Every structure is written in C-alpha cells, then in structure tokens.
Amino acid sequence: MADALKVGIAGLGTVGASLVRIIQTRADELSRTCGRAIEIVAVTARDRTRDRGIDLSGITWFDTPQALAEKADIDVFVELMGGAEGAAADSVRIALTRGLHVVTANKALLAASGVELAKIAEEKGVLLNFEAAVAGGIPVIKALRESLTGNTVSRVYGIMNGTCNYILTRMEKEGLTFADCLKEAQRLGYAEADPTFDIEGNDTAHKLSILTTLAFGTQIAPDEIYLEGISNISIEDIHAAADLGYRIKLLGVAQRTETGIEQRVHPTMVPRDSVIAQVDGVTNAVAIESDILGELLMVGPGAGGNATASSVLGDIADIAKSRPGAQQVPVLGKPAATLAPYQRAQMQSHEGGYFIRLSVEDRTGVFASIATRMAENGISLESIVQRAKPDGSEGSKTIILVTHATMEDSVRKAVDAIKAESYLAGEPQVIRIERPQAF
Template identity: 60%
Template sequence: MMSLLDRILSPRGSSRDGARTLRLGIAGLGTVGASVVRMIERRAEALSAATGATIRVTAVSARDAKRDRGIDLSGFTWFDDPVALARSAEVDCVVELVGGSEGAAKEIVEAALAAGKHVVTANKALLAHHGNALAKMAETRGVTLAYEASVAGGIPVIKAIREGLAGNAVSRVYGIMNGTCNYILSRMEAEGLTFEACLKDAQALGYAEADPTFDVEGFDTAHKLAILTSLVFGVEIDVEGVSVEGISAIQPLDLTMADELGYRIKLLGVAQATEAGIEQRVHPTMVPKASAIAQVMGVTNAVTIDADAIKELTLIGPGAGGDATASAVVADIADVAAGLVRPTFGKPVTQLAASRRVEMQRHEGGYYVRLTVHDRTGVAAGVATRMAEREISIESIVQRRSAKAASSDPHGLSRQPVPLVLITYAATEGNIRAALDAIAADGLLAEAPQLIRIERE
C-alpha cells in the first residue's frame, strides 16, 4: 500500500533519477513569490540532496499575467483563479503568498487543505485570525500547514522554538518584529527627528505603506506575537487578547531621556507566562542599552526567548524583503519535501489549552512617565503625593525646560508648560493609570501623559 508520504509526493511517478517529486503551486508572485521561484531553481540540486525529493514549481497564479517579474513563467501552468490552483491535480503543495486575513488568501488555504495538500504560507494575519481552524483542517488530513516566514521574516524563530528548544520550558518570548517601527525609532534616536519626519522618510524608502497604521500602531506585531504565544505556551491563538499600543506618540525628548537613563526605546511584542495566565502585549518599551535587543537598529528584527535550560537566546536578522522571506518559505518547502509533518503549533490542536488573558492593568514592572505640567510651585510635590497614594515608589524624577524655552526666557517668567519625567520602581499598570487620572483631575497636566514600560534584564 502507498504510504501517505509517497501519495503526497509525486502521485504521478518519479523523476528521471528515481527521486520523488514535490510539485509546487505558488499563489502570489510579488517580491517574495518571485524570489521563491528563483531560489527553488538556484538551489535545486542542494534541495534534492537534502530532502531526497525533486522540488519543482508546476503552477502559478497572480493578478497580472503580463507583468515582468524577472523570471521565466513559460514552463508553469498559469491560473487566473488561485483557488483553482489550490485544487489542481498538478499541485502537491500550495505556497500562499497573497496576504490578508480574509478573501482569496483564506479561500486558497482552505481549498488546498480540503484537497489534502500541504500549505506553506507567510501570512501572519491569516494565522492570527484563523490559525486554530486551519491547523485543525491540516491535522485532520495529515498534511502540513507551515508558516516560518510569517514571523520575523528570514529569522528561523519558529523552527528554533518548536524543534531546537523542544527540551526547554519557555517562560517569556519577546522581540522587535516590525522593521518599520524599528527604523523610525532608530532614526529618531540617532538624528533627533520627529516621528512624522521619520515616517515620511520610511514611506519614501518603501519601508512603510502609504497607510502605515497597521505597522506603526502595533497591529502587525500583535499578529506575529499571537502566533508565537500559541507555539511557546501550547495555547490556542488569541489575537484579540493582545494589548496593543503603537509608537506614534513617541517624541524626541522620550528618546533623549531614555538615552540619559541608560535605555533605548523599542516597540516590543511580549508574551509571558504568569500565575494569572498568559500576558500578551505590544507597546513601546525601554530596554537596557547593554542588552542584545537594544543593539538591533534599522529595519532588522530580533526575538529573545527566555527558557529554563538555555536561559536566554536572541535571534537577530532581516525581518522582511524578498530573499529573506523566501529563505523561510523555502525552508518550509524543504521540510514538506523531506516528509516532515508536525502539529502546526507544536502539539495537536485538540491539546491546545484555551488562552487565559491577563489584562494590561495587571502588568507589573517599572515605568517611564513623562508629564507635561504647568510650571508652578508645588507641581512636583503634588505628582509625588498622588503616586505615593497608589504605593508607587519613584526611582528618579527630572524636571527640565526645553533648550529653546530656556534661552528665550532664562528666568522662567512666561511659565510655559514643562516636561516632568519620572522613573518608577515596579508598579501595576492599574495603579499607574489611577495615579495619572488623579494627577489630571488636580489640574496639573497641560497635555496627555506619556507612559512607557521598562523591561529590565
């Protein structure tokens, strides 16, 4: 009787050298899709030697058949309908590179899995919203749903967690998972530029979309974090349980103060096991400048894993780009060709626990608080009193006037609002928020406060 592997690989027979053949159907021929085609062709011999199978693209689909992508498509069957490609008898494994959580991408993956075909995808949004159901479909049919490229681009973080760290109990995973945000914060810190100026440059360079909301407000990172949380902690994906804040409120002064205090500001996605449940949060974070993750600048990504045996492991590399993402896609294809079929999220879907959400109000740690206060006697004391009422201990407090204001008004006669910066010891988010509400009610604030969490090593 033909084995499952032999049935999936080369149902129409063997290649000339006797090796099995894995026939790929690629849906989506943008930068990543074209890079995948080129990489499969360039690495054909090495991939065959490593997997024992010939990997061959047989079918493709995209919106524009006439577009010049720098690759020869004449040897592939063209499908105007990507769902038809997913169902085609000419395809053993479907590579979904269309993107988006709904519509064509979801239909392609569902059709492929229903037909008993392996799926390789780079689609974090699809997995974040439908991963539980899709994983169940894949496992029911004994096929792979692979997604290395969905988190941190070319960094092999999925394989590292699921395979390389199988003997470890992971307590926390966190990282820089969005290159757009890291580029903006790096430029703001290095050049003292505003968020708006750096965003404009990022858009001109192609690092940010025309509508950058998904990236800069943290939603892209939240999708990736939800996937890692499921894999690390053995729980169902719960993207709605991720608390999300973006970087659009960060000002140059925040980066200057962070530097003076020995920190850098990064947009981090953090998933952590607590006694109350799994804490998932995305927000600007102050990290010690001496830490590995603080050294990651520009569009580069990094993921740190805290575990019992290896203690701390940080993986750093390109988070996007055609070749980097294609590298992760082809790694998954190679696993399929070698016959490696694993549970999608590290254990069978039926064994994944329901995620117990921990609200941000219960998060406990140190905080950077920037208050824009009215420049009058007693303000700092009033702030300290409200903090003390919520049992918040202040590690340091700095009040300064801007250089521009000081030079134009050296005696402080104009009484313009001034920044007051506090660093707290460990406190709960709920207590911090309550103290800030009380400070606002006292009429001490000239504008909304800035709150940045501190992740100490």
C-alpha cells in the same frame, strides 16, 4: 532518488518571484540537499501579463488560487498572497482538505484561522509550515516548534516591525521628529502609503499572537492584545530615555502570569546595554525565555523578498526531506485539538517598571504633589529628574519619573490623580520598561 516534490505557488509578488528564481537557479543544490528535486509545476497571480523577470515556461498557469489548490497536480501548495480572508484563506483550506502540504507567509490568515487550519492539516496528516509569517528570515517558528520542545516558556518578546524600528532608530540617531521619519520611511519603501497598520502595532500584534500560541500552547487570540503604537513618541522621550540608560523600541511581548497570558504591543524602554537595544533600523529580533534553555535571542531581516523567500524555501525543503505523511510536527507546537483556551491577563495587573514624563507648570509644591500621588498608590520611585523644556520656554518644566516594578493599575490611578490637579501643562506620557532575563 525519490520523485520530485511538486510545488504550486499562489502569488507572484516580490516574495513569490524571488522564490521561483531561487528554486530554478539552485535546482541541483536543492535536490542534493533534500534527496529529491523541488519542481515548480503550477502558479497563479492576479496579473498574468506582468513581467516579473522570471521564466514561467513549462509551468501551468491557473486563473485563481482556488483552482490551483483544487486541480493542480502538486504535493505542496505555497500561499504568498496575504490577507486573512478571500482567495488566500479559501485556497489554503481547499489545499489542506485535499491532503496537500501547505507553506504560507500569511500572518493575518494564521492569526485569524490558524487553529482551524492546523486541525485540518493534522487530520489529513500533512504539514502546514509558516516560518516566513513571523519576523521574515528569522527561524523563530522552528525554534519554538522544534528546538524548544520540553521547555516551559515564560516570556517571548521582540522587535517584529521593521517600519517602526526604522523610524525610532532615525528619530534617535538624527534627532528628527516622528512625522519626518515616517515620510522618509515612506520614500524609501519601508512604510506603506497608509502606515497605520504598522505604526499602530497591528502588524506586530498578528505576529505576536502566533508566537504566543507556539510558546504557551493556547489558542490564537489576536484580538486580545493590548495595543499602543509609536506615533505618540516624541524626541523628548527618546532623549530622556537615553539619559536614563534606555532606548525605546516597539515591542510585542507575551508573558505567562499568575492570572493568564499577557499579550501586549507598545513602545518600550529597554536597557541601553542589552543586546536587543542594539537592534537598529529595519532589522527584527525575537527573544524567548524558557526554563531549561534560558534566554535565546535571534536577530535578522524581518522583511524583504529574498529573506522571506529564504524562510519559505526552508519550509518547502523540510517537506521535501520528509516522506509524505511521515512526519508529525504539530502545526502549532501542540496538537491543535489540545490547545488550551486563551486566558487573558488583564493589562491593569501588569507588573513592571514605568517611565512617566509630565509637563507641568513651574510653581511651588508641584514636585511634592507628584511624589505624594505616587506614594498614595504604593509606587516606589527609582529616579526623579527635572528637565528644562527643550525649547527653553519658561513657565513650564518637565518632570520624569522612573518607577520600580509596580502595577499598571497603580500607575494609571496615580496619573489620573495627577491629571486631576491643576498644574499639568500637557498630556502625561507613560512608557513601560522591559528587562531581558540574561543579556
């Protein structure tokens, strides 16, 4: 049997502690599967004294991630600290430059510096694996990077933030407001004390930017993403969506268009009988549409110490099964030096169906005016529904429009034209509709 694969781990939070426990308790099974032992020989974390319920005896403790990356006698550096800069970024750079394989769960680091790090890894002939960085336990990186080789991807989209999906699911199932569901999610540990990063879509955007690069062979461009969070979604929207045969999910979508790659994160209506519409609670799902394979959907846990550790372990095992310098999987699907510049498709030219909810004063001619503004902008309507206000109040009513596929720009112009009229009784709500290719 080959020499043991020596692993150093930086970061002993929930994921790191899970990983240590699993590697230690399943040593025999792992060495049987990988053809060599996997041995944790070095660790580092912020607090040395904390009781993590794991046995660190015999493992060398380093005071900083940088020191571990630089000096530990290891084959693989595992980075589980997080953060786009600072110790995580520094130590990963040091490890790769030194010629160590790196495994990381750090989406922020990859979104910010993935191409640069991939170049170093490829120059040094080492692997940089990051399955856990997107959608936790779901092996979507492997699918895009390996299984789909040769395919031309047309669209990748998914539910990649458990916090948002939990809140939207609870709003629909229990009829609770966004604010109440957020409080509940915080109480259960599904949402941070400051939930902005999750609910405004930034977390999804980081993950999406990585998938975009793997799917389309372009450079990572997390700052070129159209971003809209879920805090604006009301129970009224969810009920109206249900009546029309849709459910609302926060999706990250990357799509090839004639003018470039469209990347967008926004609340989205998906057909109620589609498979992805059934993905509830903190569960994640990623769909990939490509020309040879067709549509592939993967559903699983998007977070959690164990599920994330499982992906990290899979990455480490891939390195253990290969021989040093032997495997040449390009880190980002294509060799980093050959990635095309990211060309952003403007959101104004996005084509799709739209749900538009208008709160209007109850007077003659309003309906006709709205229909006219739509027609003037070339928008054809699939349905128009008029609903009583949920609170039964008089004087205003709700009008819901669902459009056939049209341009974002046309919708914005039509809504602006309606806003210029005097009959609106509240801010219009616009939600994009997304349809799966196959199921």
